[in-house]
Amino acid sequence: MKVLNVAEKPSVARSIANVLSRDHRTEETKSPFNKLFKLDYKLRDLDVEMWITSVSGHLKNLKYPTKYQNWEKWDPIIILKEAEIENNISTDKQNLEQNLKNFAAMCSRLILWLDCDREGENIAFEVLEVCRESNPSIQVYRAHFSAVTQVDVRRALDTLKQPDENLSNSVLxxxxxxxxxxxxxxxxxxxxxxxxxxxxxxxxxxxxxxxxxxxxxxxxxxxxxFIKEQFWFLQSEDDNKCIYNWEREHLFDEFIVALLFERCYQDNAKVINVQQKDVQKWKPYPLCTIEFEKLASKKLKISAHKAMELAEKLYNKGYISYPRTETNKFPPTINLQNIIRDQQNHPIWGDYANKLINSAFEYPKAGNKDDKAHPPIHPVKMMIENEAQNKQEWDIYQLITRHFLACCSKNAKGSETTITLQINDEFFSKTGLVIKEKNFLEIYIYDEWSQIQVPNYQCGEIIKIKLTLQKGSTSPPxxxxxxxxxxxxxxxxxxxxxxxxxxxxxxxxxxxxxxxxxxxxxxxxxxxxxxxxxxxxxxxxxxxxxxxxxxxxxxxxxxxxxxxxxxxxxxxxxxxxxxxxxxxxxxxxxxxxxxxxxxxxxxxxxxxxxxxxxxxxxxKLHTNQEDQINQNQQKTIKNNKMLKDKKSDDLPSLCQFCNSQCLTFKQLTGNSIKICPKLCQIQDDISQNALNQSKKNKDNCFLCNICQNFMKIRYSKIKQTNFLGCSSYPKCNQTIFLPDSVKTIKTIDRQCNKCKSTMFSIQFSENSNQVNQNSFFCLYPGCQQTIRADWKQNCKDQNQSNRGQNSEKLPFQPHAQNGNFKNKDSFSNQQKFPQKKN
DNA sequence: GCAAGGTC
Missing domain, CATH: 1.10.460.10 (Topoisomerase I, domain 2)
Known part of the structure; x- marks a missing residue:
């Protein structure tokens, strides 16, 4: 009895023949690439003659009949919906069709050895249809194998199944x-x-x-x-020129980083942790096609397309295994040691292959992809450099072989030391690396693992450092x-x-x-x-x-x-x-x-x-600045949130002006300070100190909410009234107008119990509506403690009427274009106080 | 002159 075996490609047919018998006979067919192998075999106690041949992928190809050739003549909707489609044997596959017809006519059984995936199942049906045309009674079986090895092929023959039409239909x-x-x-x-x-x-x-x-x-x-965004960060450097990175990486708010910088600024840092641990650099996974293409592109600068072309040539010349594979784990049936032995005499990596054989071998990691048809790409025959047709072919062979040897090696081993420094409440760290065993890296020249030196510090040690405030910016993708x-x-x-x-x-x-x-x-x-x-x-x-x-x-x-x-x-x-x-x-x-x-x-x-x-x-057609700004704001919020999360003492702290979640910092003294991320209000020791300072000068009231310099009581000659102006004018134009009804104003030695600002004693004119004509007020922008609603309205109207009319005569008129300070606009817009500007 | 999937 004769049994016809058909594989998806010539190499698989040859491998099956090799596996089943070393004494197979090879015959030419109508297709020069697709040989016919014959051998005697015992199939389930039956003595049979196995005929093993192959196709080359799909036999059939779907296409529109020639009448649809004219594009102008046919509405694309017809082409899409109604036009009939032919599924015929491609002209270049007619010799293969003839082969199958001839062989099937002489065989009583057909075993389909197509790849075990959906496309393979579909090709199986193409093959069996052709075979049935010449031999309608031929018995059809499907072989399932995960590699063309002795064990897998024999197991497949012991467990023959029926082809699955559903799988094939999904392809159709x-x-x-x-x-x-x-x-x-x-x-x-x-x-x-x-x-x-x-x-x-x-x-x-x-x-x-x-x-x-x-x-x-x-x-x-x-x-x-992309819109570039600036960020700021702290960095510390010790006497060994070792740079320690800030734990917060960077923040998008200059003010907060400056604040932290000021709070941390000193010459010393405490080493609070020196942690040492063993680390490994993992060897690569066995090579599938996708990974191979990526590596060729990235490491060899050979395009994926070219790399596949070169790999196919190497495959056809018998140097490497089949290059189109999804599998990244070796089947247990493949003899890896034998593949390594093939490389033992190689002038470049022969010694390494020897080392693997003698002692260093370790079974490759198993990836999670398996197409059940082909093993990972690996060398099958040794090639030396002058056997390669060109440099690119050599590079590809080298990549595949080195990758394979790396897979069969041990991971690289090293020791990592992380030094953590504390400066005030901020943390900085640096991780060093010492490589102990290179292992796979000896052969795998495509990967790097660099040693990083770190000083030898003890935990608890106080070291000298130089702290700097650095500026950076985000970079486009x-x-x-x-x-x-x-x-x-x-x-x-x-x-x-x-x-x-x-x-x-x-x-x-x-x-x-x-x-x-x-x-x-x-x-x-x-x-x-x-x-x-x-x-x-x-x-x-x-x-x-x-x-x-x-x-x-x-x-x-x-x-x-x-x-x-x-x-x-x-x-x-x-x-x-x-x-x-x-x-x-x-x-x-x-x-x-x-x-x-x-x-x-x-x-x-x-x-x-x-x-x-x-x-x-x-x-730049679609640059949506507004979206980008929103994104940036989100980023800032995210960063601020991070800042808060790290230092929160869980006290509910909403900014009284803008309702934002305030950031809470713990000082060394154990006290907490709170800062609104939008800088609406600052309640910390700095402002407190400044307020104390301000008391020494009776003209100073409180810190300007924009630039943090002192606000002073000033007199406008033009308007002939008092107002509060920033002492750093003209650099900062922050101005707080007072209603006309204010007759005299002076600071008093008393703090607002809500915002801690210096309060004012104000005397109103007799004809004003003020119920109490001589009272204490807090005038800090936004503090609602003592400011009356009619005041706000009054001053708002005044600012509205002033705007744009005599600006040169009113140099103290607030405006938004100072440019020295961040977030001013958003700050101002949050203000509920009269001098709000738009 | 069209697609994507096999393969050489």
Whole structure:
């Protein structure tokens, strides 16, 4: 009896033949790559002749009949919804079809060895259909294997199953949906925009390529709309030039950092903790395709597309294992020691391979991905440098081999020392590292682990330090690298391990994106396309459409839904979108055109390597300053919250002016101080000291709520009345007007019991409405303790009428444009006191 | 001239 075995690719067929018998015979077929191997085998007590051959991926390809070739003639809606689709054997696969027909006719059983994934299951059905055409009675079985090893192949033959039609149908659904959507949307977009804007390339749409572009555009927009924000932080440095980082990292409020700086400023710091612990740097996971592409891009500067091309060549020459694999754990059946032994005579890493064999070997970490079809990428034959066709091929082989040897090594080991310093109530730390054993790092030149020296201090020691207040600013997001894009696509399920690099290639071929070095940026066409979708409210560039598709495929694969249902539902949804696009085509042209116009210098700027995103005005189309400011405020609030959280003594402390949560600091004396994050009010020892100082000078009343200098009673010659003005005028114009009814005013040796400010004795004119014509008042802005409602109204009116009229005559008129102090506007707007300004 | 997924 003859049994026909069909694998997805030639290498698997050869491996199966090798595993089953060393004495197999090899025959040529109609396809030069796909050999036929013959061998005798005992299959479940039956003596059979095994015929083992292969296909090369899918046999069939979905396409529209030729009558739909003319794009202008057919409404894209017809293409999407109604046009029939053919699923025929591709012309380049007809020799394989012939092979299968010929072999099947001579065999009584068929064992399908296609990869154990959805696509493999679908190819299995393509194969069995062809075989049944020539031999309708052939008995069909499906082999399930997780690696082409002795154990797995024999186990598969002992546990043959039936092919799963649901899995195959899920692929058919995906194929039809992708083709219908891709063809119809591409035709619509191209016909609408290509001539109009004189574009050379077609404006394709694909459910993987456009979300890929979406990631690239998304990053560019983040960069373009970025607004730099300043922050401040403390830093301490000891005599050994060792810099200790502030535990709070940085804050966005200069005043608070300055305050903390002042409170901490001294020459000494106490070492409060010296912690030592053993640490490891983990060796890499076994290499799957995605990781391989990322590494090639990041470490070798070889694009994912090129890397796959090179890996395929190495695979075909027998140097490495199959490079398209999702698996990042080795199956227990694979003999890793043998793979290492193959490298023992290598001129570069032979010694290292020997060391692994003799003592240093450690079983690789197991990742959590397994496609059940291929092991992680590893070397299968030793290659020395001059055997490689070029440097890039050598680099790729080297990466794969070094990565494999690293996987079979031990983690690197080190010792980490963290020194924590305390200065007043602030903490600073520095972590040092001593490497004890390099282990995998000896062979894995792509990873670094640097030693960091720290001084040898004892806990409790007082050391000399230099404390500085530093300024920094936030930086824009980094441009998208190819490795990052691969990661995003993988995470969002866009494409497969075998196709991710192709989609990245496609968006470049379509001129949607351009790659310079490892950086990938959208072109103006790419930006205009995605922006148009966004403006018109479509989410075609978002990854979740693909995720929905994936979910639906799973439902078909699990038999919960019929293939036709999923196709119908998805196509109906996309028909609604396509109809809307058609209705809005004028708007699309307009929007697309506006973007192209606005971005006319964009590509050129990109080519000029203009990475200074702050200056790239051409691309700043959607900078929403208000949003950004809100974001910044959020950040400040977040930081302030952090500040508060760390030092809170759980006392409820809301600012009496703006109701914000106050920050509470503990002093060394054990007392607490509170500061409103918006600086409405400061109640701490500093202001208290200043108030005490102010008493010594009877003209000084309290600290200016904007600049913290003294407020003084002054006299306006023009208005011939008293007012309170900041002593640092003209630097600070803070002014508190008094009602006309005030006849005399003077400070008194008494503090407001609410805000602790110096109080005033005021005498009102006889004809005023004041009930009490000689009273004590607190005039501190916003303190509501003693200020009367009619006063507020009175002064407010006065300020309103003063504004803009005789400003030169009223130099003390408050205004918001001082510029020396932060948060002044928000501060002022919170004021309930009369001199509020807008 | 359209998609994405296999593969050489």
């Amino acid at each position: 659904a995906r194929q039809e949906i992708d083709l219908r959507i891709g063809a119809s949307f591409t035709r619509f977009q191209t016909l609408l925009l290509q001539k109009q804007f004189n574009l050379s390339s077609i404006i394709s749409y694909g459910p993987c390529q456009i979300p890929t572009l979406g990631f690239v555009v998304g990053r560019q927009k983040e960069i373009d709309s 980094k441009p998208m690298t190819e490795a990052e894009l691969i990661g995003l696509m993988d995470k969002n399920g866009i494409g497969t391990d075998a196709t991710i690099h192709e989609h990245i290639n496609t968006i470049q071929e379509r001129e949607y994106a351009i790659k310079k070095g490892q950086i990938i940026k959208p072109t103006k066409i790419g930006l205009a396309l995605v922006e148009s979708y966004e403006i018109l409210g479509f989410t075609l560039h978002q990854p979740f459409l693909r995720a929905v598709m994936e979910q639906r495929m799973n439902e078909v694969a699990q038999g919960k839904m019929e293939k036709s249902q999923i196709v119908q539902t998805t196509i109906n949804e996309m028909t609604i979108i396509l109809k809307q696009l058609q209705e809005k085509q004028n708007l699309i042209i307009k929007t697309f055109g506006q973007y192209l116009e606005a971005l006319k210098n964009y590509d050129q700027d990109n080519n000029d390597d203009n990475d200074d995103n702050q200056n790239n005005n051409q691309s």
